[in-house]
Amino acid sequence: MTTGRDSVGQRSETVRRANLSAILRELHTSGSLSRSELVARTGLTRSAIRGLIGELVAADLVSEERAEPLGTPGRPSPLVHTNPEQAVVLALEIAVDSLAAAEVGLGGRVLDQMRVDRPRRDLAAGEIVADLVHLAAGLRRDHPTGEGLLGVGVAVVGVVRRSDGFVSTAPNLGWRDVPLGDRLRAGLGSAGPIAVANEADLGALAEVRRGAARGADDVLFVSGEVGVGGGIIVDGKPMTGAAGYGGEVGHIAVNPAGRPCRCGSTGCWETEVGEGALLLRAGRPVDGGRVEVNALLRDAAAGSRSALDAMHEVGRWLGIGLASLVNVLNPRVIVLGGLFGRIYPLVRETIEEELGRRALPAPGELVRIAPATLGLDAPLLGAAELAFEPLLADPSRWLPPHGMLALASA
């Protein structure tokens, strides 16, 4: 049997890690599951589940409760749940008009959260980072668990290199070549590893794990703000492209003879459906921001013809761009976030009409459109997911050495 052992033996630790990861991912997404549900979802045997749960319990990452007898025959399956306070990440977000910070525990529980408006849009990168560090420090002062943070996830409205959190461009912040990862590392001190990603990519991740696209494997998240952000999930995983720059759907050229875009091109999707385009079409100040958008939405709800016309024109261009993306990506679900989620109930038919005309029949009939359910906080929650990723991918690094535990529990 030498052949057999040789081809397997040195890899058994890999298998244990993969199984621990599968279990912890299920628990993290669901919060709590019975052992029987874990058997069903992971395909592992009952005894394997028992052993692996034992390891996670010993590390205090999860707890087991004896379930109440259900009146059904047989022993009730113990309920396993994550211990949110025992594995906490710091999530940060730099949006166009606000900064946010949250402490999130394993299982996705938000332990504390703060968001502050950023009324001035002309602040330099250094000032924004300082404000964000200040916000995070306030949060951590209230919650001393912040000392033992697992890591930090950061959502930023810009084009991010995943490897080191370098922001090559963030037109809506006025940034170019900002080493955001390095600056936050310097500012935050010993808060664990820092991972930075584009806010729409993280919004997509959050909506897939905990929101409107829960359970879907192929998802397009499109969020309208000043700019238009996109996040793409392929086969259950974020599609980041070769260097993490993927998903910039706001800059597909839908009208090459159209208006100039702040990216330097002309006729980008964002120039037809972004917040500014909506306000322009409604005859309101283009830079009016959330206040003007809210007023416009109120007018539309009250039946104002000009407000509704402006929205339908945005809806039409929204449908045009979505059709292109449906043809390229064949998503199961499109999640509309931000502005798009808010106007969706009013312009649903316009969007669907354009989609019906322009999407190829097969992918067009398959796709479902849903407004985002996590609201403004989707990118922040996605940033937390990003920070949990190392633990979820390989929980064994947070556990006591395997042999020790096996002996101890024998």
Add this chain to the structure above:
Amino acid sequence: MTTGRDSVGQRSETVRRANLSAILRELHTSGSLSRSELVARTGLTRSAIRGLIGELVAADLVSEERAEPLGTPGRPSPLVHTNPEQAVVLALEIAVDSLAAAEVGLGGRVLDQMRVDRPRRDLAAGEIVADLVHLAAGLRRDHPTGEGLLGVGVAVVGVVRRSDGFVSTAPNLGWRDVPLGDRLRAGLGSAGPIAVANEADLGALAEVRRGAARGADDVLFVSGEVGVGGGIIVDGKPMTGAAGYGGEVGHIAVNPAGRPCRCGSTGCWETEVGEGALLLRAGRPVDGGRVEVNALLRDAAAGSRSALDAMHEVGRWLGIGLASLVNVLNPRVIVLGGLFGRIYPLVRETIEEELGRRALPAPGELVRIAPATLGLDAPLLGAAELAFEPLLADPSRWLPPHGMLALASA
């Protein structure tokens, strides 16, 4: 140690399969490798490699040769190569103006190949399938190994549901709802499992495995013919979307006020850069096909102003669409196939200028454009890769039972 074994034992067969798969994939892509190279590429130990190669040799899928001493110290590492004649697939292609069939052996060696023109474009699906079956039968009569075919891969210029090879639409064949997989199964008889996919998706796969994008993980393949096909590789794997319909880049809306497209929409990319658009711009018959395109290319090479102008206009729209896709997908390599590969040397600067203006700087600077190197046959070679996939994903199903072999070789 019960805990440890329980969490691992029942999964060891999975690990063995994964390791066999990794080795056979490397050999299939490279043709031949030394044991040392296999160690380096797979991360497996020398003794694991030896055992697994032994299994593949026993199944006659690969052979080992003692390498010539190189004059370097130590024993030379034996060279392992695939046995192309021992695992053969049938690859078929339905292109707009031709049909093709090939027998391809493990390692990617083309054992035999035929392509016939399809001058009449108005044939019904049944007639095309009959012609293709006839072509395949001719090939297999010459090569009786066809009896033991591993499977059949089919490339078709249409929108394909991967699960059963159902073609929902193929505008350039005039098809709607054709159960191509079922029809070929009926026509080919006992030729093994049949997998059908879009021809550009398969062209992309072939260019990544054996052509212009070899070694790249994030690739966009765009091929110009009558229509425009696209294939997307994300993280080394074909991105097919939720049902296999992804990659239809010819139908992104680049000019919503433009010309009608045969898909029913208006201003699709295909209406600006397809073969018909090029001929139209050059004042030649739009349905002139390859003959007219060849004449146009000759004129352009001879310096004809009007021919070059037509090409530059196509190049400009090519750049516009590519920029959109670069922003969405962040590919490392764009492979231009078909018409686009042919005109690339003439319009390279025009494409790059438009890309420079419209792609975001970070993904724009990262991407490399390369003409396809596998030419007309890329989709056919990709169809072979598709048919090899079950063997490559799990070679153990083609091997003698594990325990038997281990005892025999002990």
